[in-house]
Amino acid sequence: MRPKPVIPRERAIRDADDAVDYYRREAGERAALGFIAALDRAWRHIAHHPATGSSRYAHELDLPGLRPWPLRRYPYLVFFVEREDHIDVWRVLHAHSDLPAWMNEPQDT
Numbered sequence: 001m002r003p004k005p006v007i008p009r010e011r012a013i014r015d016a017d018d019a020v021d022y023y024r025r026e027a028g029e030r031a032a033l034g035f036i037a038a039l040d041r042a043w044r045h046i047a048h049h050p051a052t053g054s055s056r057y058a059h060e061l062d063l064p065g066l067r068p069w070p071l072r073r074y075p076y077l078v079f080f081v082e083r084e085d086h087i088d089v090w091r092v093l094h095a096h097s098d099l100p101a102w103m104n105e106p107q108d109t
Contacts, residue, residue: 003047004082008089012078015092019076038071039092042078045069046089050082057099070095 008016016039024032046052046069053067057079068077079091093099 001048003044004050004085004087006043006047006080006087006089008092012089012092019074019092019094035071035074035076038074039076039078042069042071043087043089046078046080046087050080050087053080061099066090 020032020035023035051067053069055065055067057068058064058066063081065081066079067081068079070077075095077093077095078089079093081088081090
């Protein structure tokens with residue numbers, strides 16, 4: 001199967017930028033670069049395997065097709081939906097966040 005392009009929404013980019021800033025500030029440059037590498041690996045994985053991840057949140061949040069994929073060594077989840085021609089990345093959230101609360105935030109396209 002040919003990989004699909006991964007296209008993060010503006011909010012997902014801000015989430016990732018915030019996490020990188022946090023790791024840079026609290027744990028140093030190496031941790032921040034490690035987060036970026038883990039995010040890149042996660043995006044490559046979902047590009048090749050878009051049916052991966054649990055559909056639990058899709059049912060709980062009433063968002064058909066929504067799936068999370070965890071970052072290795074970092075407590076973050078990439079939330080995405082497979083589209084016909086790409087992977088739509090909605091958010092990059094800390095696993096201990098109030099995940100239903102982010103549904104109340106405006107979603108950009």
